[in-house]
Amino acid sequence: MTTVSPGQVVPAPAWQEELPSLERIFTEYAPRIYRLVRLLLGSDADAEDVTQQVFLQVLRKLPDFRGESTLPTWLNRIAVNTALTFRKQRGTRQKRLSAEPLDEFAADGIHAAVVPRVPGPLPEALAHEMHQLIEAAIGRLPDLYRDVFVLVDVEEHSNQEVADMLRLSVAAVKSRLHRARLLMRKALTPYFEETAA
């Protein structure tokens, strides 16, 4: 254990020195937090309120940030907790996609219909319509799958990070993620086909 003599200036830990200013945290991360919350809640108005709540918590908790995770992960954890608490309190359900994505097979386990080929790489800048379709399809995922999908496939957290955030096992994250991806593939395939045509 290091002893500190009276009057000695203790240098701030490296993670604290690297912490961006509050102003930068707000300007750099607010749009990402807003997107995350909006996707989790599926409502612009709710996302605005919850994003504000998130930043209130950030102000309160930032002095306790110890750099045990990266700043974006720490911020996203606060955002996820706040959004999920909000959703639980709101308790409403919107129309969701079918929760059974493996229903496209004949009794013998073969594809029931021809699986259309998808186009090669799409243009780097996705069409506005594509963004809208993705957001709408995410909004129709069952909550159970949507949270995991947004955190892994949009926010690009690892399965382990998401398991920690949502207090799930990694196996549960993988299973929910796969089901969400199957539902998303089903929802986006018509657009892919159109793009290929």
Next chain:
Amino acid sequence: MITCRTVVARLWKLVGEAEPASDRRSLERHLEACPSCRAYLDGYRLTIHVCKRLHCPPLPDRLAWRLRELLEEERGSKKGESD
């Protein structure tokens, strides 16, 4: 030989975080012989790819203003503490 349904149920083993090669072998054998499952996998991968490129919309003006106000309040209270 595993069925298409089984392959689709296990597609996650072929994307993302590394899974043991032994888990993937039977899937890859099926895919070599099944154009439908190959097309399905392409669609699955493309779905993941496009979702990772989802844009970050700009903050609505009202929210940007509310956050700015929050930041100003925080600055004010910090200043008050130090005075």
